[in-house]
Amino acid sequence: MTTVANGVNVQALLEAREVLKDAPEAAQFTWRASAKWQGGVHSRIKVQSFFGLGEGQIHKTGRAFEADHPEVLAAEDNGITPIEYLLIGLTSCLTAGVASVAQNRGIQLRSVESTVEGAHDIRGILGADSDVRNGFNDIRVTFTIDADASRQEIEALVAQSQKRSAVFDALTNPTNVTVEVA
């Protein structure tokens, strides 16, 4: 098999897997974001620090994000909507997984593109119908992948990516969320 160059350091990840099997405390990460209300339904959210491998960590670059509602929902559209951030997380997590699995299986990728659509009945959040949930009704992700592999191998990459995806799990299974006032 020729060496593939997808840019994923699979060797380091496989080593980390072995190390963390015997050091579960180092595997406990905490991801963080902080938000500040900007008026209306607009907020600015910053992400920079996190915790992992037993100590505080920091991203190379601190980043700020804007969230708002669109004009058709009587707001100013100063940023994308909060619920759209979930779609960004989902599609980027699955893409990272496809690249990692391809590297591990010796499959050279040429391009990986995806679109994700989330169906959302806004009667829930508006309180128009108590039988309608607030979140997405369903989400569909479609990948278009050019790789040195058969269609069956490509489908298997995508399937394995789902199986190990943090965000796919977070959206398809419930998580306990505690909200409190300081």
Added chain:
Amino acid sequence: MTTVANGVNVQALLEAREVLKDAPEAAQFTWRASAKWQGGVHSRIKVQSFFGLGEGQIHKTGRAFEADHPEVLAAEDNGITPIEYLLIGLTSCLTAGVASVAQNRGIQLRSVESTVEGAHDIRGILGADSDVRNGFNDIRVTFTIDADASRQEIEALVAQSQKRSAVFDALTNPTNVTVEVA
């Protein structure tokens, strides 16, 4: 009661609620994102168009986002991680809700800040322990709110925001996600 100015057009939202009670098809929104692999586990995600009120809509500004893994996970940290995007969505959604509910209840807000932390055992995604889930173990959001209101009223704002939050629902309850290859 004095008029409050939180910048939320609650009147328009209450009118939309009434209109959509009799026009459920207009309440069916579809949110979208598209991602393109950049090499390694780095992807670039674009958000611009969505569907709602029966027709195609477009954000005032198309936006691009970077997702990557950090250096401690053997990647290049060209963007925040996919799972951090979920925290951005959660805290901005709850903040928008606090502002909307405060406006509706005649409570003037002065500042609304929040921090969100998501605990994540990365042994799941690394495949180090099949009993560890891939997503967050739990998430905690803490609000600090300065408003013309009692602590009890502020806690009630936050509670009502959760009750109507799209993202809180999406993270605490399961959603069907279909992933396919085009």
